[in-house]
Amino acid sequence: MSEQTFDTIRNFSIVAHIDHGKSTLADRLIQVTGGLTEREMKAQVLDSMDIERERGITIKAQTVRLRYDHSDGKTYTLNLIDTPGHVDFAYEVNRSLAACEGSLLVVDASQGVEAQTLANVYQAIDNDHEIVPVLNKVDLPAAEPARVREQIEDVIGLDASDAIEISAKTGLGIDAVLKAIVERLPAPKGDLAAPLKALLVDSWYDSYLGVVVLVRIIDGTMKKDQRIKMLGTDAVYDIDKVGVFSPKMLAVDSLGPGEIGFLIASIKEVADTRVGDTITEEKRPCTEPLEGFKPAQPVVFCGLFPVDAADFEDLRDALGRLRLNDASFSYEMETSAALGFGFRCGFLGLLHLEIIQERLSREFDLDLIATAPSVVYRIKLTDGSEIELHNPADMPDEVKVREVAEPWLRATILTPDDYLGAILQLCQERRGIQVELSYVGSRAMVVYDLPLNEVVFDFYDRLKSVSKGYASFDYHLTEYQVGDLVRMSILVNGEPVDALSMLVHRSQADRRGRAMCEKLKELIPRHLFKIPIQAAIGAKVIARETISAMRKDVTAKCYGGDATRKRKLLEKQKEGKKRMRQFGKVEIPQDAFIAALKMDD
Incomplete structure (x- = not known):
């Protein structure tokens, strides 16, 4: 050959x-x-x-x-x-x-x-x-x-x-x-006479054709009616059509070595076509599979819940359809006391999360609440076992936890010299460790090791604002490191709001807790009773704000007369408020949730 x-x-x-x-x-x-x-x-x-x-x-x-x-x-x-x-x-x-x-x-x-x-x-x-x-x-x-x-x-x-x-x-x-x-x-x-060997580059779902698979032919030829086999999944399909994009879809008789084109073979789900898989002929398979790629690992997780509980099935359907087209997006069902039924979804980063959310609301007309984005933590328990934590609300009791490890990344930031000080300060605030600082002409190149947890919130927005948009940022995940991380819960009127709980570094907990309470105080509308908002680590409250009650002027109808009449009415109102606070439910509007989750300093 x-x-x-x-x-x-x-x-x-x-x-x-x-x-x-x-x-x-x-x-x-x-x-x-x-x-x-x-x-x-x-x-x-x-x-x-x-x-x-x-x-x-x-x-x-x-x-x-x-x-x-x-x-x-x-x-x-x-x-x-x-x-x-x-x-x-x-x-x-x-x-x-x-x-x-x-x-x-x-x-x-x-x-x-x-x-x-x-x-x-x-x-x-x-x-x-x-x-x-x-x-x-x-x-x-x-x-x-x-x-x-x-x-x-x-x-x-x-x-x-x-x-x-x-x-x-x-x-x-x-x-x-x-x-x-x-x-x-x-x-x-390539080798035209060799058995077919093709790399599966990408795949997406078309509602008329099923899954369209983008392939790069390495050896051999691919043509219509050929019976092919995916080496990764061992699935066998008959090719209905092969073609190229010019950029319109154009059917061709066959694809040979070095060519890039598509195949359609009545495949039902994108999940069946693994990116990086090797495609070969069923009767005359190639001996060695291609190297392929590492599967895309979700790094950011967040819960998506419908605002109206009746939309839950629609949300399940919409996520299934998005998954058809985007194999890097994963989801599983979860429930929350505050938000009802929803899904825990995994994304490649914040932009990916934003785009999936926007597609859900635009293409499927869904109103959603997203919980605070969190990363995947590895927790070693005192009994020696290790678990992966996707949702801070599921954190085991502190007594059972031996250590918590969080993912770190290496970030490269290029910036004009004028903004260097502000950027170094931002990275230090986010628990960054400086690796190197060098100059490329008039621009500085800073390399930092940062915890992903700190980057996931709003690091990119803050970086753009302190550098007036001139800094550029790139990162890749490096390793897991053990850190002093604690779960911070937010309590509204004594009730924990699980959607707002998050894992934070102990040194940052007070600042984060105070900021969150102040923010919620502005966002939650006043009720007829006093509402305390608290941030707590375990049983210890670290920050508190109180939303004062709305008061109806119950003494308005008293003209003159004895002061005891007024006092009686005010006492009665006070009793009512006390009872209300015991049994009253605090309604947190959806936009308050979204704004509270967009923590900026």
Whole structure:
């Protein structure tokens, strides 16, 4: 069996920091190669979800096949995978890169190298990619291509002397990019005669076709009516259709080595198609499976509850349908005394959580309450066993707990020098440990070890506000470390509100508790009786605020006469209030919950 090189195919992805122009460059490439007519073109054509278009971010990696006529007389097939730039979707980037041989590294010529640029380009280097640096937005008055070239060489260590200067918005330099893809990126290798071996890159659910599976063929051919087997799950399917995205779905007779396309085989659930699995022929299987990827691990958990208990079944249905399309999202049922029935859901990060919540309310018209996001803790009990804790309300009694370990991450922050002090202070407040501080031109690069628990709340928002939006941030999880963590419960009118309980570091508990009580005091409307709000660790109250009662003027109808009449009425009112406080239920409005959970300092 001999390996051939497929000269006229190029597989590449575009890697960049958020907002450096990946999707716009993809638009121009599609337009210039005639993938879509002028009438079908729209901005960010590969961002198909409404949320992607509104927020201007890419969430799902998308793929498109382009035809390019080179000056050497050959027609080349270019397979482009547009990847997300946000840190929550790093696993999407990873699997897209595994399907390609080369990458275009897009850097904004006015902003320079950012934290995510580094993270994504290192992933590409790990995948043995040939990298072509592209300087975008050179038409901006603030563009400094020469400085950014130097930066790429200093920070990343890539030779940027032949970086291509383009403007994806105006179309300047797009031909040079297409030329470089053909001339500087390697062609894929593969064996046409070998048994079929294909990498499952991605899969999503289509209500008409079932599961659509995106594949990269390594060896052999894939065609209609072939009987295939997934090596990871041992499932067997008959292929109904194979095709490519141009970016419209286009059926083809067969896919050969080096090609990227899709297959449809009446698969019912996305969960049956594991990303990174190897697809082969049932009768003539390949011997070695491909390496695949680590499954995406949820790092942030939060409870989702319907505002109206009658919507519970609709919520279950909606989560099931979202799970069809997003295998990285997990959920299980849970109940809460304050909020009734709901689900405990796992996410890759806060942006992922926000997007799932927004999709639930928008696509399925659901009103939801989300509990405080928490991370996964590992708890060693005194009897020697170890448990994973997803929900702070389930924390075992303190007497039974020997130690609590929490996940830590390594964060890289790039910032202009002016904001360095404020950022160092923010990281120290969040129990950060400084690893290194170096300079890249006029910008500082800070590396910190931080507990995920501190980052999950509002670290990103705070970082953006203290740096006026100039700092960029990237992280990856490192390890679990034992910490002095305690469960802080919030009591309203003596009743614990389980949705607001959280695990905090003992040194931060007083500050957090006080802030939470003050916030709830503003948010909970006054009732006819006094309401105490307390933060407690175990039986010890660490903070308290009181919402004063609304008073009806019961003496209004007394004109003149004896003072004892007034006193009698006031005593009666007092008795009533006391009884009310005993039996009265405090209604916490939903927006108060949401606002209380968005803890900012």
